[in-house]
Amino acid sequence: MISLPIINFSVIYPEIIILVTAIAVLIADLFIKGDRRAPISLIALAGIIMAAFAIHAQWGANVSGFSGAIIVDNYALLFKYIFLVGALLTLFLSVWYLQREELFSGEYFFFILISIVGMMILSSSNELITAFLGLEIMSIPLYLLAGFDKGKLRSNEAALKYLLMGAFASGFLIYGIAFIYGSMGTTNFDEIVRALSSDSLDTDPLILIGISMIVIGFAFKTAFVPFHSWVPDVYTGAPTPVTAFFSIAPKAAGFAILFRLLTVAFSPIFVNLSTMLWVLAVLTMSVGNLIALTQRNIKRMLAYSSIAHAGYILVSLAIGTSKGTEAGLFYLLAYTAMNAGAFGMVILLGHKGEDDLTISSYGGLSRRHPVAAATMSLFMFSLAGIPPTAGFIGKFNIFSNAISAGFIWLAIIGVINSVISVYYYLRVIITMYMKPEADSVTTVTYPPSLLVAIILAAWGTLHIGLFPNGWLLFIRESVVGLYQAL
Amino acid sequence: MHLILFIIFAVFCIAGAILVIVLRSPVASAISLIFVMCAIAGLFALVGALFVAALQVIVYAGAVMVLFLFVIMLLNIKEELITTDEKRLTRYLGSALGLAFVLEIAYFVRRGLAFGSSSLYLPVPKEFASIELISTGIFTKYLLAFEMTSILLLVAIVGAIMLARGKGRRDT
16 A cells, blocks of 8 residues: 655645636637637736735745655745746737737647746756656747747747757756766755765766756756757747747746756755856857847847846856845846847837848837837847846846856956947847838837736836845845755 | 676667667668667666566557657658758767767766766665556655646647647637
8 A cells, every 4th residue: 555645735826726727728718719719818817816826825935845846935936926927928918919910819828827837846846857847848838839820931940940959958858867866866956965965076977967967958948058059040930929938937947947956956066067157158148149249130139139148147057156046036037027028019019920020120210109219228228238227237236246256257258248238239229219210111009918018027127227125135035045954 | 697688688779779860761760769669678677677668668669659650651751852961060070079978978977887886886676666666656756746747748739739720710
């Protein structure tokens, strides 16, 4: 007889709520036909709000469940908030776009919600197999979302490329997990940290190869150079709200597990891993920024810029202290707001079929649509890291922490990179304000749902930039428990 | 006896894996993959994991491979269609990097064994991978992972239907 353990379902309440909502969306889609399907998105919205309340109720908890596979602490809960905000913004960005492109269907919201479930599990997983499954639950809907515009060749290409690359990365990840399990006999983070000592790598070199392969597996999802080759094509080919979702939520999920895995579970040997992260950070920042310089297509430019931003957060990961993690999480928050806003503007200024997404098509926008141009400029300034926006405070935080932790060269390379990035962000602004009008006149309509998303993102960008103290305290509160046990 | 069997299975395994990528014809590649999977099943059986060995044969060598062959048949991939227009440099660089990767792993495994502290040296427990042990694991320690797999399958089903449904809207 197997003695069944007592199961504490309360640790996964937010996940269960989102999962049930996803299934409800799928069933509702069966019964509501044709053009009256817009309320389906309201079901998804209600689910997200309920999950947010569930997370709010869990705040401050520090419990683990399912034989230590899941841990609920403020760190995981903060990430769950970020995922929900990402999903919420994507929802508002999507509704009008889907109707414009005649893509509206229940599956779209189902995939977004299930992907969020995967991310939530990933952020609170305390064990490698759970983390792997969380990653897969997150990824498979992403592959499908990339190819959601079935009629378009670019979208098909994006889905296939993403699927093949992602499957390859998963292979690395599971191979790495096998090495770790083979050399340590456990996949649980608490047991790993107890089994490791600072000279573990000398006595058991398999651990190094195992953890390197695990990092490669997650690096594909967070798009670090040299594991970024899928990003430009997938970001360009996928429907634009999906691209916005890609650039926010999965990236945050990848960082959620990387911070916990590297700086907590593998903390005894973190000194050795830090060098690897250092190299990755420099490569990711530099390659992302340099290629972004030459892009003419706005979605492609934002794709490379998102790679570069992952590089800045990698700097904070390479620091490896509680302060570094705080800076990284703060940057993730800021990045979520400003990147969602930038993609929202791309959707607003695009039109059906989206043939025309070059930066030059924004020429003369300031004269015809001054408000739209000003809002776009706000997001571009923030992405470039110019005060008083969120991007500035985020970068300042990361680089000042890097310097005080002794990573002076990394900070210098980071600052040089953010100077380079100013060029291509400002080019968008210059095109809008100083270039003559483009041949194809952009007609702009202002759908309310999209405006809600953009206003939310703009509020976040400005509020984080102007009043960062409250946000910093909020993040400190969520990180402090993570390093307490060490 | 064990060693001889191990060498036979290992050679089959690696030779089959090489053939999968070297052979031109997709069907021949798929057949080589069956060899690899059966050889892996043999390796599992050698360490006493009879249940896993049986699953390996039934699920991979059986079900998954039939699926592969069906796909090849339905897509009707012809040998001559698979062109190798990739650049020479990429090919050599890829092979060199792949080889370096294999050597790296071999080196680390060797070093791990040389130290002897690695649990790779631990003897296989008596009830290793028995049905009881696996089911106990699934329903106690790895319960969540087991349940999460069902979400994964649900998404896969919905996704497959979404992709397979015709290009036009469902209800217009």
